[in-house]
Amino acid sequence: MTRFVFIAILAASLLTAWWSRGGRRHDEIHDYFVASRQFGGLLLFFLAAGETYSLGVLTAFPGGVYLHGTSFCIWFTAYVVLAFPVGYFLAPMIWNAARRYDPVTVSDLFCRHFRSRTLEILVSLVAIVFMIPWGVMQFMGLTMVLQGLGFTLPSWVLMTVAAILAYSYTAISGIRAPAYVSVIKDTLLLAAIVVVGLAIFRLPHGYQTMLQGLDDPVFTGRDIRVMITNTLFQASGLFLFPAAIASFFTARNPQAIRRAMIAMPLYMTMFVFLMLTAFYARGAFGSGLSPNHIFIDTARHLLSPWLIGVVAGGAALSGLVVLASTCLVIGPLLTHNLLKGLSERHQKRGAQFISVIYLIASMLGATWAASIAATMNNLSYFGLTQLLPGVLIIGLDLSVPASGVIAGLITGVTIPTVLFLGGIDTNGINPGLIGLAFNAAIVTAVSLRSRHGLAQTPR
Structure with a gap:
């Protein structure tokens, strides 16, 4: 029954x-990648939530609570x-910036606002490097969750099926499918x-055990x-991930x-039950379980087979x-x-080819480079949140030299990466926040110097 429900959901x-195609022309690049900017509040709500609440909801959060207790609940829920x-x-x-510049990617925003090809390349590289771990972690999480729910197939089989399904979504109708x-x-x-969560209270001593x-x-x-510092830094960066920014382009x-953001906290209901x-x-199992399997093991302990299939499908x-x-x-x-100069048709085909390469690389990473992926996952916020000064400048339509943003971004990415990988103690302060402070300071200093220079120029 578990497998039947699971397969039916997939x-x-x-x-x-397939239904999301709706008879539209998906050979047009703006429809394929940003849905011709036609999503209303409801679809945007689900798309943005899909990026925010992923497998980490079922693994990292309950696992962190299991290991660290109430203190983990406080900062994790606070930043979200x-x-x-x-x-x-x-x-x-x-x-509003997207309406001015008609972008397909976040790099388009930087390129067209600052008129800098160098900045376009830099932002693209930062986004790609710090987004790679997410694919690896999703494959790792999928394998772990499904095997924990009793699917005994080899991990490479599970990952291959997942890769085929993920690619099918994108090939069918682009961003509309997700x-x-x-x-x-x-x-x-x-x-x-x-x-x-409710099943716990149906147990004779479930409340006392909790x-x-x-x-x-x-x-x-x-x-x-x-x-x-974790709360402030990660709250600043949650919606700066390129996939989140791309979801805003679709609105x-x-x-x-704004309607989607107002409704988004409703999702916090699930954190209470987690x-x-x-x-x-x-209380029930002590410290003998793997933290990442906490929710899955508890579900298998409490639920009937068909409900376990629902959990696996979700x-x-x-x-x-x-x-x-x-x-x-x-x-x-x-x-x-x-890669500049490609036609829209070749851009789409090339992106689909790159998607296949990316999925294969992520599968290999999940198989052989788990420790590296976990480290890079920690670094993702350190890198992607450094886009904040540039995004604010673009959003406010300010005039700032591209050189300042480039220097700030490089510095902001480098500092937390070195601090984290070098194991340097920051006395409890999030390394990314330190990098962001230097980033903002450099951008501000270069901007002020530029304006001062303009003011001193003879007319």
């Missing part, structure tokens, strides 16, 4: 992707909640999490610095984005939507920004 997702008001103001600014499939994914994911897993956190000064108008599940696991679609969306970002960054 089949329904493919039918939904704070990200929504940031997105409420930042995302419409990005949309958006429409996200509706199924989010519904199933929320239902699965709530069902597991209370046994609660802890009384004691915070040191370092703990407080970690929580505050019909800025009001659609916390309950993690605390129940601490989990699989969570990873597949992210993989498909990432393909639709990395592809045009290479064929549209780094």
